[in-house]
Amino acid sequence: MNGLSPWALSASSELAEIKTALYTKTAGSFEFEVYQHKDSIWIATKMPNGGRVAFRAAFSPEGFFAVKKVTENSQGIRFKLDSHSGTQQVTIMIDEQSSVPVLRYTTTLTPAKDLFIPFWPRDILLTGKNGNPENTAGKIHVSQEGTRTGLIYMTQTRPSSAAILYLQNLTALADYCQQTQTSCADVVGGSWPEMGFALPAATAQPLKAGKEVTISAAFIAFDEQVAVEEFHLAKQFLQLLARIYLLLPRPETNYQHWPEILDKGLKDLIESPGCWSQVAGHQYFNAYVSDYNTPPEIMVQLAVLLPLVDYAEWSKKELKVMKTIKDGLPAFYNKKIGSIMRWLPAAEEKLKGEEEQKQPGVMDSWYLHHPLLNLSRLALKGDRIAEKLFLDSLEFAIKVARHFKYQWPVFYKMDTLEVLKAETAEGKGGEKDVAGIYAHVMLQAWELTKEQRFLDEAEKAAKTLQLYGLEVFYQANNTTFAAGALLRLYKITQKELYLNLSYLCLAGIFRNTQIWDCNYGYGRNFPKFFALFPLNDAPYTAAYEEQEVFCALHDYLKNAEGVEILPSVKLLTAEYIRYLVDRAVYYYPGMLPEEMLEEKPKTGEVDPKLWIALEDLQDGWQKSGTVGQEVYGAGNAFGILPRHYLRVPDESFMIYVDYPTTGFKAIQGKNIHFSTLGDKQLPCRMMIIKDDASRLPDFTVTIGGETKPLKGKLTPKGHLEYPLSGNQQINVVWKHGNN
Template sequence: MGEIHAAQVGTRSGLLYFSIPERDLRILYFQNLTALSDFAEQTGTSLSGIVGGMLPEIGLSLPTSDLQPLAAGKEVVISDATVAFRTGNTKSRDQAQDYLDLLAEVYLNIQRPQTRYLHWPEILEKGLKDLIENPGCWSMVGGSSYLNAYVSDYQTPPEIMVQLAVLLPLVDYSKWSGKSMEVMDTIKEGLPAFYSKKLKTLLRWHPDAEDQLQGEEEQKMPLVMDSWYLHHPLLNLSRLALDGDKTAEKLFLDSLGFAIKVAHKFKYQWPVFYKMDTLEIIKAETKPGEGGEQDVAGLYAHVMLQAYELTGEKKYLKEAETAAKKLGNVGYKIMYQANNTAFAAGALLRLFKLTGNELYLSLSYRALASIFENVQLWDCNYGYGKNIPTFFALFPLSDAPYTAAYEEQEVFCALHDFLNHAEGMEILQSVRLLCSEFIRYLVHRAPYYYPPMLPREMISDEVKTGEVDPNLWIALEDLHDGIEKSGAVGQEVYGAGNAFGILPRHFIRITGKPFLIFSDCPISGLRKSEHSVIFHLQGDQRLSYRLRITPLDSSPEKQDLKFSIQSPLVKLLQAVDRKQDLEAFILGNETVRISWEQ
């Protein structure tokens, strides 16, 4: 009769995406769970997994409670559904592209929460201070300092991924601000120690501290590699190499041979865990019948494209294409881990631009569809969820029970890169809309990963790894459903790149000027001059985005400047929340010119 392609998992969007071939229909059924939050609050229940079923019996099944009945005589919403559909030649159209288009249509027709401005320069300074000064963020091995994965986690050896996951956003911030930071040199100093001359590759764990591993988890064993962990550091090293860092370039190029050997061994279909010295598979599949880490093929393609850009050697481009084509066998469910899937989407778009092969563009859309199937398009306004915005939150894994700071931040950066690579191209309008809206809401939501932004009662008393300091501006790994406390996994140091990734992408700095220009929309085509700045808003023309001019707190003097914005329908007005700021709202896909004079 029909086939269900996607349904609500946990507290993700309350949706069902399904096809009815004999009617030539694809349908997206969407419940606005924000509207049901009062029902959940009154009954003490969760809105997790309430949209689903099996055809033909599908839809909403409200949670039940024997202990907390609904209040008598009080109206409460028990359903707020939107249905979008496609008909006509559905067999010839891509399922993922229809999903993206239908989701964008629904998105434009539901009530979306307002965002608010948070002063990221101040948040960044607090986070930078705590990252550098708090001893719980650091360990010493072989005379060098290394970042811990979690605050006060001294049992786990330093990991190469953790060092680079923090270093790259610091590099972004350093280039944007013009500031050199000693902490960057500290991290860089320790990187060569991870290289194994015997295996000719970077190791996951610091080799001088591997004896600390206790094997409490499958991957916490010497020489055991989680497939994506091999490639993620290489991707970050390639970025440093392309920026002129010779040490990073040598580590990157010297490790490529091993990465290619592993790809050939596993025929471009990576398991979950394997031994680095023997390439013996430790864990083949995420779940029985679901294969290994499917999106690693796209992450590997990204690494190979970086190698091609760095060296000009076509063998790397050939490797990228071979891996990308393997994704064509995966189908609709590409995602293993959200950040790597986002990197894959960007790599596939770049391959399309290089080769003109439409397959890569189609696969890029599939990767994005699997990401946007894994978001929470509603605000959890019940229980602890009342304290934080959750609209458009992203889950790190397809079955993860919580959203996570590190993966969200990396997807945020990857989607910025995707939109930049797509500049001037004709891509799906739905893709531009969904990417820019995820970015906008992440800028709004991300501060609430920091414990000082949360009430103490919603932070878990029990912590799996290390310790949680509620006064520390280091992000919690995990934010949960409103009925559960957050921070139970730990306070992730490798998520510290959050602010350093946001500030350079959303605040425009003009050297020598005592102000910053903020946009919550991703921008492109930035041009600066002595008295003006011009840029293009990459968002959707049917939605408006926030622009703000805010004084530099560190400026020794506040010049008396008059600002104007080149738009007949838009005016810069005094912001309500910060009287020293000016603010305006402008439709997406517009070119903006802001000028100033004494």
């Protein structure tokens, strides 16, 4: 039997008694009926096999005493309701454009007087066929954590009726949060059968009289398929999320001039003393600006080096700093253990044990595999030093994997493999996605050596990911690397298991995003839409993990060419990339007001003048940069430029596209072709970027086989902008004025 609050008990009994619906609509297997109760407007939904769920679209603690206006049209119904506390307007619509109907309701409140709101009930009640919530059963698979997307993904199993994805568009709550100084963290939750969204309690500052604010903006997608098995759950979650995403109001993006941003960041990275330490005649990057108390880490060196390699290959420039980094790498190798180490052995005496992992010889499980992955990338590009470090460390990595049976703890000792911390939290297990990044490392070893044993190791590790289901996510970049490795394994072996596991990892990624914009408090100073959290319980988004996920998702789409992947994966991946290319610049402290920067960060210092990314961007009421200014997040610009700026041979302009692209070809000098990835239902932007002061040529831009050219818009900076969509073939032809 399910426990209920007094509000749920009252609602269930009264819903059972109401007979006359104000509005009804059928969409596929679902029937929606709108009822007015004394203190609520309910949308009672009949689902297949006798399932019932009710959504509270409006609530007034003292009851509504007047329904002033009811307007009905082909899309839905609108109410204007009066009470002592104020006027509410409710708009209810049902979108039935696909086999998955979506219910939408938006509610605004205009307070009659300055109004405190100490409590608000949740807006979902599973009622069952006979209106009895206690006898229903189901499972909540995903729910909001912190300031992630305000969603619940659930299935009703008694009766077995439907899967539901509920999403509250928290962007719409900005005025409410700004006035009341409240946060949208953890506002969507609850437990079966009473869950959903509840307004954050406003007890410090009231809502102002006479000012209309949105107090709910809900989207609910329904699927009559009740998923049970984990792979089906992951795919259904991705599909329902994409279905709602197409209906969400989404903020516009802006063009950021990344060539200039990169130049500033490269200069500060090389020249700022706070970025460097010197040990035994070699220079090493600090993890954080002016953090001289922590010894150099190999992960930090390689996390900066690999994006620099991408940029050097794209720009055809030699960067001396790359040699400086490479020269210091061999010193991380420990001959006795037979592996690279996390901490530079020559500086381990700096470790004081103030944190669990800050001890000599201690390894955080993913910290072994991430550098190995980056060394393998260098090795496959022909770097002999990296190849030797990589191959010389592989046997130790395999030994560790087998010792832990491909289920890694959090911390262990390198010399004895003694576990120092087994679980991230009690009952939560260790670093679950390390099996995926380990599989990626083994695939790299197989590609480099062609030895079958490495492919066998990759498969052994990958299969263990079945143990975790939707809880596979530990750290964002590693989960995304895992998704890419699993896709590669699928292409090599044609075993469906690995493709399904890759979707499981991607579901973990997208459940940890923030698909809303925090436009209250300090959040008004920077965009946050579609940001990604580094850990499943992290309170902030982080530059380093985001830029690595960005690059890994590009690789995923590249590897997916020729594979029929889920349309929802194409859509969500391309949209995450598009929004990151705009908002990533706001990790640089110079883009933010100084008053929102933390004066005393946990590590090192924050210098607003340096173009080095902050580790953290917080909720709107928290200052950012609380962890520090991370040098290892410097790959930000170096990852974006080579993937979004297409260099045109022998010309003084570049082609910029904010979506991922493929198949870029220059034909006969004045004719180029490429394709956008993603979904054709969503827009993206192409710009022709002036590289110098010369006049741009005359361009003709066409889509696919169409002959009518697109019309470009000249920007204030002299660039040309064209509207595109996902999944299009683009042709660009040009001629200079004197031709």
